Amino acid sequence: MSDPLKVPYREREASISLEAMDGESPIAGVELEPESEMLTINLGPHHPATHGVLRLLCTLEGETVRSVEPIIGYVHTGIEKSCEDQEYWKAITFVERMDYLAYYFNAYAYCSAVETLLEEEVPARAQYLRVIHMELNRIASHLFWLGTGALDIGAITMLWWALRERDEVLDLFEMSSGQRLHTRYFQVGGVFEDIPPGWETKVRAFLAEMPSRIDQYEALLDENEIWLRRTKNTGIVPVDQLIGLGVTGPLLRAAGKPWDLRKAMPYCGYEHFDFKIPVGTVGDNYDRYRVRMAEMRESVKIVEQALDGLPEGPYITPNRKVALPPRHELATSMEALIHHFKLVTEGFRVPPGETYVAVESPRGELGCFVVADGSAKPVRVHMRDPSFVNLQALRHMGEGSVIADFIACLAMLDPILGGIDR
Amino acid sequence: MEVTRTKVPGSKEEFRAKQLSAQQMLRGDLDGQDLDEYVEKRLLLSKLNEAQSWARKNAIWPLGFGLACCAIEMITVIGSPRNDLSRFGAEVIRFSPRQADLLILSGRVSIKMAPIIRRIYDQMLEPKWVISMGACASSAGMFNNYALVAGADKFLPVDVYVPGCPPRPEALMYGILKLQDKITKDPELGWRERYHAGGTEEFGGSEPEREDHARQDAESPSQDAGPDAPRR
Amino acid sequence: MPDATGLELLAQRVREAVADDAIVGTRFEHGHATLDVHPPRVHAVLSYLRDSDDEPYGFLASLHGCDYLPAEPRLGIHYQLLSMERRDRLGVRARVTVEEPQLPTVTDIFPTADFQEREVYDFFGVIFDGHPDLRRLFMPEDYVGHPQRRDFPMGGEPVLFTFNEHKLPRWYE
Numbered sequence: 001m002s003d004p005l006k007v008p009y010r011e012r013e014a015s016i017s018l019e020a021m022d023g024e025s026p027i028a029g030v031e032l033e034p035e036s037e038m039l040t041i042n043l044g045p046h047h048p049a050t051h052g053v054l055r056l057l058c059t060l061e062g063e064t065v066r067s068v069e070p071i072i073g074y075v076h077t078g079i080e081k082s083c084e085d086q087e088y089w090k091a092i093t094f095v096e097r098m099d100y101l102a103y104y105f106n107a108y109a110y111c112s113a114v115e116t117l118l119e120e121e122v123p124a125r126a127q128y129l130r131v132i133h134m135e136l137n138r139i140a141s142h143l144f145w146l147g148t149g150a151l152d153i154g155a156i157t158m159l160w161w162a163l164r165e166r167d168e169v170l171d172l173f174e175m176s177s178g179q180r181l182h183t184r185y186f187q188v189g190g191v192f193e194d195i196p197p198g199w200e201t202k203v204r205a206f207l208a209e210m211p212s213r214i215d216q217y218e219a220l221l222d223e224n225e226i227w228l229r230r231t232k233n234t235g236i237v238p239v240d241q242l243i244g245l246g247v248t249g250p251l252l253r254a255a256g257k258p259w260d261l262r263k264a265m266p267y268c269g270y271e272h273f274d275f276k277i278p279v280g281t282v283g284d285n286y287d288r289y290r291v292r293m294a295e296m297r298e299s300v301k302i303v304e305q306a307l308d309g310l311p312e313g314p315y316i317t318p319n320r321k322v323a324l325p326p327r328h329e330l331a332t333s334m335e336a337l338i339h340h341f342k343l344v345t346e347g348f349r350v351p352p353g354e355t356y357v358a359v360e361s362p363r364g365e366l367g368c369f370v371v372a373d374g375s376a377k378p379v380r381v382h383m384r385d386p387s388f389v390n391l392q393a394l395r396h397m398g399e400g401s402v403i404a405d406f407i408a409c410l411a412m413l414d415p416i417l418g419g420i421d422r
Numbered sequence: 423m424e425v426t427r428t429k430v431p432g433s434k435e436e437f438r439a440k441q442l443s444a445q446q447m448l449r450g451d452l453d454g455q456d457l458d459e460y461v462e463k464r465l466l467l468s469k470l471n472e473a474q475s476w477a478r479k480n481a482i483w484p485l486g487f488g489l490a491c492c493a494i495e496m497i498t499v500i501g502s503p504r505n506d507l508s509r510f511g512a513e514v515i516r517f518s519p520r521q522a523d524l525l526i527l528s529g530r531v532s533i534k535m536a537p538i539i540r541r542i543y544d545q546m547l548e549p550k551w552v553i554s555m556g557a558c559a560s561s562a563g564m565f566n567n568y569a570l571v572a573g574a575d576k577f578l579p580v581d582v583y584v585p586g587c588p589p590r591p592e593a594l595m596y597g598i599l600k601l602q603d604k605i606t607k608d609p610e611l612g613w614r615e616r617y618h619a620g621g622t623e624e625f626g627g628s629e630p631e632r633e634d635h636a637r638q639d640a641e642s643p644s645q646d647a648g649p650d651a652p653r654r
Numbered sequence: 655m656p657d658a659t660g661l662e663l664l665a666q667r668v669r670e671a672v673a674d675d676a677i678v679g680t681r682f683e684h685g686h687a688t689l690d691v692h693p694p695r696v697h698a699v700l701s702y703l704r705d706s707d708d709e710p711y712g713f714l715a716s717l718h719g720c721d722y723l724p725a726e727p728r729l730g731i732h733y734q735l736l737s738m739e740r741r742d743r744l745g746v747r748a749r750v751t752v753e754e755p756q757l758p759t760v761t762d763i764f765p766t767a768d769f770q771e772r773e774v775y776d777f778f779g780v781i782f783d784g785h786p787d788l789r790r791l792f793m794p795e796d797y798v799g800h801p802q803r804r805d806f807p808m809g810g811e812p813v814l815f816t817f818n819e820h821k822l823p824r825w826y827e
């Protein structure tokens with residue numbers, strides 16, 4: 001048998017130096033005895049605290065994490081390859097399932113890329129409806145993060161509370177599109193159909209009670225001693241290192257850099273709304289938590305403004321070569337019937353070109369790269385997923401901290417394995 | 423050809439009982455004393471089985487296992503105040519497969535994850551059930567490509583399939599209720615024979631032994647089953 | 655985005671700073687600017703764009719690949735650069751062939767390229783010289799083939815028709 005000491009993890013352990021960590025020991029006030037043996041364990045892929053099937057190969061010295069290697073690919077679905085086989089409008093359903101908590105953002109990035117290639121104008125009403133749904137999705141995604149993140153750190157009550165609110169948001173989605181998740185509501189050129197009567201009232205009712213609910217969450221966690229001790233001053237990564245690592249989203253904003261694509265490079269009518277971007281100071285886990293809570297409040301404001309200013313008009317582009325004609329026209333107009341037939345069987349053709357469009361998803365910059373070659377199917381669809389790039393920061397956040405803080409870092413990183421693995 | 427119809431004497435229940443006992447008698451060469459003992463034991467065991475399966479169905483412990491988007495709906499079923507699984511008894515979510523009963527495969531099964539799921543399934547103790555939740559776990563869903571195993575039933579015996587993409591929480595609860603029905607009405611869980619799914623090799627035994635389990639039960643009803651005997 | 659003239663000026667500056675053969679071409683479409691770069695010069699060009707140019711781009715937003723079959727050279731590696739100060743995006747593209755899929759790594763200038771280059775290696779087979787740990791990321795370690803190439807069959811194994819089933823082993827045998 002081969003020498004057991006030559007097994008790769010032993011080599012990795014041997015390569016990690018046991019020098020005293022610069023700075024203080026991770027547990028304040030405790031003198032760390034240097035351990036002479038390191039333990040390599042496998043965190044995942046089936047583990048209560050990893051958000052999905054993430055496998056982390058941790059090398060521990062006592063309770064301190066010395067090295068972390070994420071191994072991914074356990075839910076790799078080949079979505080990008082599958083999209084090459086589908087027409088453009090069919091690929092929307094595939095692309096939605098990548099980052100499965102922020103499905104509207106995936107769909108929007110892809111639709112926007114295809115609209116850029118088609119040079120298609122989206123009507124104003126569709127833009128506002130898209131913004132409303134995206135911001136409601138941001139609230140739902142942050143609620144789920146809050147529930148599961150707090151669950152990881154130990155505040156189990158948050159799970160029930162956050163899911164209660166999230167159910168209400170999903171009810172709104174179900175009312176507007178028929179599905180709770182993965183709604184296929186965004187189409188190339190606009191949205192699938194107009195919102196039903198009574199939807200606006202329900203959204204306003206939800207928005208009226210949401211700020212008080214966020215107050216309740218904050219009252220539970222913000223000044224909780226255990227929460228503060230777990231999240232303050234843990235997982236700090238300096239800003240330039242984050243930028244080098246390509247991290248965007250609440251993690252970058254918590255570290256102090258006010259970069260938000262909705263404000264910096266506005267898209268889809270965001271320039272019409274008045275909202276703030278929460279920015280942290282230190283960049284520890286507590287800042288990340290506060291940034292996301294404040295983002296929920298800002299999203300509520302955006303949805304209110306969008307509802308107040310919702311313009312009348314078509315909800316999808318009137319270009320029949322791209323968007324399906326309304327059903328009532330099929331009975332009277334021959335051209336509508338032909339367009340419907342061609343769109344459903346073959347799909348619309350996109351002239352050759354390639355483009356990259358980025359949006360601000362709840363986790364960071366979500367980019368979509370589409371290459372078209374003139375046929376009805378895309379040549380390449382690639383999503384630059386924020387969780388995938390943010391995962392590289394986990395190593396820097398976690399190394400040198402104890403396991404408990406490392407789990408808190410993982411919770412505050414908010415990885416979504418569907419987006420990471422695609 | 424002349425066909426005459428006559429009514430079989432006796433009620434429907436009597437006829438059914440006679441049919442069942444005939445089937446059981448044909449199962450082995452039991453007669454006389456052995457047969458009486460066998461029938462008595464079956465009656466007793468069947469009542470005990472019923473009570474046992476009633477207890478089992480009302481206290482299912484799901485394994486906390488989520489793969490992809492269906493896991494979000496599964497967490498909603500388990501955790502949301504509106505759709506709450508604990509009212510059906512499945513409140514305790516255990517993350518260790520050694521302590522869990524029910525594996526809810528929620529999400530797409532990729533080729534990298536499949537052996538791991540099989541290992542987790544093998545680590546679960548009998549009796550265990552599997553619900554394949556969602557379209558991706560039942561078939562490949564809409565992803566017919568290189569990266570997925572087309573359905574978990576390619577390497578796991580599945581009890582209940584819940585369709586949907588993702589299925590609504592109510593749909594998943596309906597699936598769990600159907601599983602509860604399955605546990606009570608079918609204590610033998612005959613699918614195991616159909617799928618040759620006796621469990622891990624060291625405890626499952628091979629097929630000829632299983633067909634003889636009636637004889638083994640009759641011969642040694644009170645001995646503890648050794649590691650080679652099938653568990654039921 | 656730099657507009658079309660800005661793109662040409664940028665290409666000129668890069669040629670002067672790095673090498674004459676560094677820029678193979680420029681494209682400007684749908685308001686999106688792309689520089690086509692000669693593959694061995696990628697590292698030098700990106701490092702110039704990050705540090706020394708008058709209009710630097712300090713953030714690598716995305717590194718991804720695309721298979722341009724049947725156009726040769728087949729594999730295109732895209733670098734999406736972003737300047738946060740000037741709110742500007744620039745695309746850089748390098749095309750390599752399947753026979754010689756080598757590119758220098760940019761992990762030393764942009765650490766974010768670590769996982770993303772591994773992904774491009776996994777899916778397209780492009781080898782990044784100097785990458786600290788180039789192994790498969792998504793597919794299992796012993797997987798054979800590079801799935802996102804256009805000639806890789808969608809299901810992982812070729813579909814059997816009557817004209818090719820004699821060449822390929824039947825699965826039921």
